[in-house]
Amino acid sequence: MISRRFLAGSALAGTATALAAPAIAQTAPEIRWRMASSFPRSLDTIFGAGDHVAKRVAALTDNKFQIRAFPAGELVPGLQVADAVQNGTVECAHTASYYFTGKDPTFAFDGAVPFGLNTRHTNAWLIQGGGREVLREFFEGYNIVSIPAGNTGAQMGGWFRKEIKTVADLNGLKFRIAGIAGSMMQKLGVIPQQIAGGDIYPALEKGTIDAAEWVGPYDDEKLGFNRVAPFYYYPGFWEGSLNLSLYVNKAKMEELPPLYREVLESACRDSTIETMAKYDVQNPAALRRLVAAGTQLRPFPREVMQACYKAAFELYDEISAENPKFKKVYEHWKAFRDNEYGWFRVTEYSFDQFAYFMYGQEQQQRR
Template sequence: MQRRTFVTSAGAGLVAAAVASPAVAQSMPEIRWRLTSSFPKSLDTLFGVSEVFAKRLAEITDNRFIIQPFAAGEIVPGLQALDAVSNGTVEACHTASYYYVGKDPTFTFGTALPFGMNPRQQNAWFIEGGGTDLLNEFYKSYNVTAISCGNTGTQMGGWFRKEIRTVEDLRGLKFRVGGFAGRILTRLGVVPQQIAGGDIYPALEKGTIDAAEWVGPHDDEKLGFAKVAPYYYYPGWWEGGAQVQTFANIAKWETLPKHYKAAYEAAAYQAGTWMQARYDASNPAALRRLVAQGTQLRPFTLEVMEACYKQAHELYAEVAAQNPWFKRVLDHTLAFRNEEYLWFQVAEYSFDSFMIRMRARSN
């Protein structure tokens, strides 16, 4: 009786396995994508986050959905990453959307609006505030869809050959600065230059540019800017919380099974958390080393900050009057930002300010 039961059960199991295997194979297809990054391999965090993302996605899908990251220049130049996804050259990319403000200034919101939000507020806007859905509606016309995949934290203001004390000191300055900030600074006499990360150092060294901003101490130390420009300014008001995103070609995205899309999103968010943590952990020591080597740390003066803030909001109003998409996302962003700072000034700012004062006393 036991033998008969065993044989019956075993036979049923074989039948079930025979039925289940094709179903599993169909639901877990093997997919291979290429991802082009806007960043060089030397930037272990900005490029590294795409590797962390791809590794986690492979782990979640038991190595059935594989994305291979390529550094800037290996398939296309860094500033052409979005175009390569849009036209189907590659399935995905990892980039900063504000590199593409030449196409439409609305692209600035995917990375950072100057004088916008800090990293936590930016993250809240994307995940809970409707930012991702709103921007993906805009991105549709470029044949791409995006998910947040990292944040640099609030950035530094950059490396300068001379001190910047007044607004007049900005006039005629050839400044490598990304995204929409260049248009704001133009109104104050700056000559903005958009240059990919790997090309900044030689331009600064040769004097092709007078100043350059990139990210912060961890990356800036790696790129060697302290060797060719002594003054290191802060804060980078144009990137209070600079988000980077992974873009996918819409046609390719729509072919993915639902659970692969979920895995892709989960891997992107986890990689993004890693990126922010790595910068927060690495920047303090890098800043100490830079200062010990002679870097002159300087805050932008209140005069410069207020002049830039004024010009930024005047420019926003002008662009919004002509560009419905920009106006729609701007209104959404500023409303969210203002509510966030209402809360942050109560708890976050009060706590941070107190702790900074205590740290200063104990040193």
């Protein structure tokens, strides 16, 4: 005969098992979203930043909330994903905000602006410095919620078919360069071209453009730019850091249960760390391979960078005089930038400058 004690124990064990089951598996709805990326699947790091968000969301919700990432062109062209999110064609998109400065140059602050913030500064501004809050009102006008979701770090200056020795060499240069950076370069005679990542190689190969910037050695090597342009310039002073964004349709974001919203935010934060770490691991080896294969690495002349610096801040003042949305964000961003620069000169820059100098000395001695 089965004792009452055993039956009671079994009942309690069953109750405990039920209570131990994840609450999310019992109460959470099943939701399916589509994510349109601005990047080709072949670029596993930058496309992968959005894909990472999707995978983390699924993992953290026991597959109740699933997002399928589509590369540029499969759902909508890469440079049209903001429109697709705004009008609800897709629930979300993974992109770089400066692609949409033709709508309003204020978009650039969510991605990168010339001579702006490095990766640490960017994360500080968006996460703790009020940057995301000051941008929220702007994005609401486009029916978009923007969440930081990846970062490339400081980028390279790009691939050139001819050397750049003076500011005069920029005049008439057809340069694939995105967003507000193109407007800055235009002040120095450059003819900026905004071209999606997958279309850059044929344009450079055919001579439709004279130069192109993308991200850095790992991605650039995959796209094969070294085969059609010999000179590789650094640094990409228009992108001391590039924040990648997950654009979410505002109505769809508001429909999410609070738990799912927190999961989505958490997955995006994780992607920011993961993507930057991948680039920091992959770029050094890729640069060595490119140089070994004949790429001619060149620093931008100081004269060129100084002229661009002057042009950039003249441009910001000009836009601010005409665009109150830009002015509001710019003034907040500029105050934060100035404060961070002052602090980093004391700590990070002093350390980096000395450590890299000593590294250079050691390398010379080994030769």
